[in-house]
Amino acid sequence: MKAIIPYSHQLLQEVIKPGDVAIDATCGNGNDALLLSKLVAENGRVFAFDIQQQAITRSREMLEQQNIKNVDLILDGHEHVQKYVHDTAVAGAIFNLGYLPKGDHSIVTTSDTTIEAIREISALLKKGGRIILVIYHGHPGGAEEKDNVLHFCQELNQKHYQVLQYQFINQVNQPPFIVAIEKLI
Amino acid sequence: MKAIIPYSHQLLQEVIKPGDVAIDATCGNGNDALLLSKLVAENGRVFAFDIQQQAITRSREMLEQQNIKNVDLILDGHEHVQKYVHDTAVAGAIFNLGYLPKGDHSIVTTSDTTIEAIREISALLKKGGRIILVIYHGHPGGAEEKDNVLHFCQELNQKHYQVLQYQFINQVNQPPFIVAIEKLI
Numbered sequence: 001m002k003a004i005i006p007y008s009h010q011l012l013q014e015v016i017k018p019g020d021v022a023i024d025a026t027c028g029n030g031n032d033a034l035l036l037s038k039l040v041a042e043n044g045r046v047f048a049f050d051i052q053q054q055a056i057t058r059s060r061e062m063l064e065q066q067n068i069k070n071v072d073l074i075l076d077g078h079e080h081v082q083k084y085v086h087d088t089a090v091a092g093a094i095f096n097l098g099y100l101p102k103g104d105h106s107i108v109t110t111s112d113t114t115i116e117a118i119r120e121i122s123a124l125l126k127k128g129g130r131i132i133l134v135i136y137h138g139h140p141g142g143a144e145e146k147d148n149v150l151h152f153c154q155e156l157n158q159k160h161y162q163v164l165q166y167q168f169i170n171q172v173n174q175p176p177f178i179v180a181i182e183k184l185i
Numbered sequence: 186m187k188a189i190i191p192y193s194h195q196l197l198q199e200v201i202k203p204g205d206v207a208i209d210a211t212c213g214n215g216n217d218a219l220l221l222s223k224l225v226a227e228n229g230r231v232f233a234f235d236i237q238q239q240a241i242t243r244s245r246e247m248l249e250q251q252n253i254k255n256v257d258l259i260l261d262g263h264e265h266v267q268k269y270v271h272d273t274a275v276a277g278a279i280f281n282l283g284y285l286p287k288g289d290h291s292i293v294t295t296s297d298t299t300i301e302a303i304r305e306i307s308a309l310l311k312k313g314g315r316i317i318l319v320i321y322h323g324h325p326g327g328a329e330e331k332d333n334v335l336h337f338c339q340e341l342n343q344k345h346y347q348v349l350q351y352q353f354i355n356q357v358n359q360p361p362f363i364v365a366i367e368k369l370i
Contacts, residue, residue, distance in 0.1 A: 001196070001349050001367055011186070130186075156355045163355040164186050169364070170341045170348040179354070182186055 004176050007166060008132050009035060011180050012092045015130050016040060020091035024048040025078040025117055026109060029101060030059030032094050037068045039092075046071040047085050049078040052107060055100055078117035082124070089126035097145060098136030098176075108141055111148035118152065118181070122161065125183040133181075138174035153179050160184055189361050192351060193317050194220060196365050197277045200315050201225060205276035209233040210263040210302055211294060214286060215244030217279050222253045224277075231256040232270050234263040237292060240285055263302035267309075274311035282330060283321030283361075293326055296333035303337065303366070307346065310368040318366075323359035338364050345369055 018041035024033040027050035036046045137146040167177035203226035209218040212235040221231045284293045322331040352362035
C-alpha cells in the first residue's frame, strides 16, 4: 500500500497536467514545488508560499540549480493566496502542515490561517482539481490544528467536494496522514 | 478519487494472483467471490463463508450460471475459517461488515466473531497478503462493531502488519469505509 508521501504525489499527478496552475502552500525546502513544476511543465505556473525567508532562499537556490523557471516563490502566508493567484483556475495544491524540516520547530502552521488558505484555494479549484493536505501533528499544537482542519473538511458540502482521509492507523509516534479535497462541480 | 468498492477491489487485485488462495469472509450475494475466483484463476481456490443459507443458495446459482468451479461455498461463520483453510497461505481476503443486501437486516456481522475471523485469517496471510474490510456501520449495532474492529486493527503490531484506513469524511448517512491490513513479513 502506498506510503503517505508517494500517495500524496500520486493524487497530484492524477489531476495536474501541462499548462495548469498549481500551488505549493507550504514551500519548505521546495521539493513539492519542484514536483508541481514538472507536472505543469513549461507553459504552466506554480505559486509557492512560505512565511520563512530561510525556506524561500533554500528553495530558490535548489530550483535555480535545476534551471526551473515556472515557479513564483512568495514570501507571504498562504492565507493571502488570492492576492497572488486570481483570474485563473487551480488544478492542484499541496499543504504540508507542521514545521519546516531542518528549520525552526517553533514556527508552525496554525489552524486559522491553514483553514483560511484551504477556503480560498478551494474556491479557485477547477472541476476535478484537488487540495492535498499532508498533516503532521506530533508537535506542540499539532493535535489542535489537525482537529480543527479535519472538522472544517468534514463540513465541506458533499455535493461540491469529495474529501478523502488516507491514514495508517497502527503506527506509533503520530505519523502524518493525508486529507484530499476534490472539487466535483 | 476511487470510490470505496472499486478501491477495495483494487487492493485485492494488486496482491491476488493466479494459483493463489483467497477468502470471501462474508459471501452475501457472491459478487466478491466471483471477483476472487477470476483473480485466483482455474488453478487457485476461493473459500466463501456465510451463515445464511439464502446467501449460499443465491451465490451457488450465480456462480453455476457463470460456470465457476474454483469457489468452495461454506455455510458457517467466518470465525471457523481454520476448520476449512489450513496448510496453505492466503493471498487476500475480504469482509463486508453489516447485513446481507436484500436479506434479513436483523442478521448482521458482530465484532466478536469478526475480530476472531480477522485474527485467524491474518495468521494465514502470506507476506504481502491483505485483508480488506469494507465497514458498513449505519445499522443498529454497526457503530459498536466499527469501534471494536478499529480498535483491534489499531493494535496490530506495525512490524508485522500495515493497517490503512481509506474513508470519505464529508458524507452524510454513515457511508462505508475501508480498513486494509497488509502482512509485512
